[in-house]
Amino acid sequence: MENTSKIGNEMYNLIENLYPICRSITGNGTRETLQIISKIIPIQIHEVSSGTSVFDWTIPNEWNIKDAYIKSPTGEKIIDFKKSNLHILYYSLPINKKITLNELKEHIFTQPDRPKDIPYRTSYYSEKWGFCMSHEQFLKLEDGDYEVVIDSELKSGSLSYGEYYFKGNSDEEILLSCYICHPSLCNDSLSGVVTAVELAKFIEELKQKTNYSYRILFIPETIGSITWLSRNQEKIKNIKHGLVITCTGDKGKINYKKTRNGNSEIDKIVIDVLENSNEDFSVLDYFPFGSDERQYCYPGINLNMGCLTRTVFGDFPEYHTSADNLTYVSPLPLANTLKIYIRIIEKLEENYAKFQLNGSTTKKIKKSLSVDPVFVNLVKCEPQLGKRNLYHDLGGPKLKPFHGRGSKDTTKIKEKAMMWILAYSDGTNSLKDIEVKSNIDFETLIQISNLLCDHKLIKELK
Numbered sequence: 001m002e003n004t005s006k007i008g009n010e011m012y013n014l015i016e017n018l019y020p021i022c023r024s025i026t027g028n029g030t031r032e033t034l035q036i037i038s039k040i041i042p043i044q045i046h047e048v049s050s051g052t053s054v055f056d057w058t059i060p061n062e063w064n065i066k067d068a069y070i071k072s073p074t075g076e077k078i079i080d081f082k083k084s085n086l087h088i089l090y091y092s093l094p095i096n097k098k099i100t101l102n103e104l105k106e107h108i109f110t111q112p113d114r115p116k117d118i119p120y121r122t123s124y125y126s127e128k129w130g131f132c133m134s135h136e137q138f139l140k141l142e143d144g145d146y147e148v149v150i151d152s153e154l155k156s157g158s159l160s161y162g163e164y165y166f167k168g169n170s171d172e173e174i175l176l177s178c179y180i181c182h183p184s185l186c187n188d189s190l191s192g193v194v195t196a197v198e199l200a201k202f203i204e205e206l207k208q209k210t211n212y213s214y215r216i217l218f219i220p221e222t223i224g225s226i227t228w229l230s231r232n233q234e235k236i237k238n239i240k241h242g243l244v245i246t247c248t249g250d251k252g253k254i255n256y257k258k259t260r261n262g263n264s265e266i267d268k269i270v271i272d273v274l275e276n277s278n279e280d281f282s283v284l285d286y287f288p289f290g291s292d293e294r295q296y297c298y299p300g301i302n303l304n305m306g307c308l309t310r311t312v313f314g315d316f317p318e319y320h321t322s323a324d325n326l327t328y329v330s331p332l333p334l335a336n337t338l339k340i341y342i343r344i345i346e347k348l349e350e351n352y353a354k355f356q357l358n359g360s361t362t363k364k365i366k367k368s369l370s371v372d373p374v375f376v377n378l379v380k381c382e383p384q385l386g387k388r389n390l391y392h393d394l395g396g397p398k399l400k401p402f403h404g405r406g407s408k409d410t411t412k413i414k415e416k417a418m419m420w421i422l423a424y425s426d427g428t429n430s431l432k433d434i435e436v437k438s439n440i441d442f443e444t445l446i447q448i449s450n451l452l453c454d455h456k457l458i459k460e461l462k
């Protein structure tokens, strides 16, 4: 790459342009973001109607918001959505009334361990209303009647996503995926978006035709990847390798989260590129929490998708708060991470030319052991656990990869056990294998497996 600082600045400028827009998994902010991207690279914008079934999920109603505020008992606007769009619980229902402080407290979300920051919270699939504020401000709220106004609308509409496609010499594809559903947050989400835009520009400007075809998705996280996979099932077989792009703009070292298969060509190439770079890096085994790699790697889909970030989402204290802002990301790390992505693409192209690819990625199915059950999934992507009351419904801090034994929060352990079992129930991993990977005790895994069988989400392979 010729001019690192010029490209880094361009990427940062695009983050600055996109930062103020109020985005969610649906709505006009997401459309506006796709329009801006479409002026830089050729993307097709798709709209999928609310109510459409996508595997085990349904496209939700579309959410839009014009304004929101809280006025104190003295009439002062103490929370103003127009000053920070993180002040709203995303997908809040409209409200306009006066309530007491005690009632108000039921609808306020704060993050006590980051007392100065506004947390980012969502409630996509459970109808609620709420505000987010710094814990410091929350502690200062005085008794009295508060005016709460949320001028939002939740009604039938559509989910929007963008798709870039570049036809190479073969139909075999590399899939790159980033998410466009986060509002004013820079490293989580927007850094991935601008990296994906630069990669499309890089592919467009190549002098010679590529061996692979390239597809880049700009989608809302989770529901967007499920939607794309569900609508494009015939294309999945062409996808040979892929990466989820996010958290590329902070100053931390690079982290590569391997594909679920753990030993695929993309894993080897990324590790080789990192070993031959000047970057400090770590390689993480797959874990079933995180971003859209959960859907792409899910047993019914089984793509070889890794995730290349700097500091992993959830591991930086600014994550999902107002501190993940324009000062948290900077041009140089953005440009340096882009270099790694470009080198990976170059290496994939070189390898394609060297080897005849074997199209099958399906592993042979092992025989199950009677004392150590092997399960298979009955749903193609992650099932919607919330609608079965199997999962907490409030989006917040992401589950972190480890802490199985020793943790006292049994609900969290059970939720984690569910994610591990679902992610590895592909007919090859026994429950003992999952015990080793997850560090969750076997008894809990048996209990949760039974629950998942009852809900017809998995079945034992006999």
Ligand code: ZN
Residues within 6 Å of the ligand: 182, 188, 313, 320
């Ligand atoms: Zn996030």
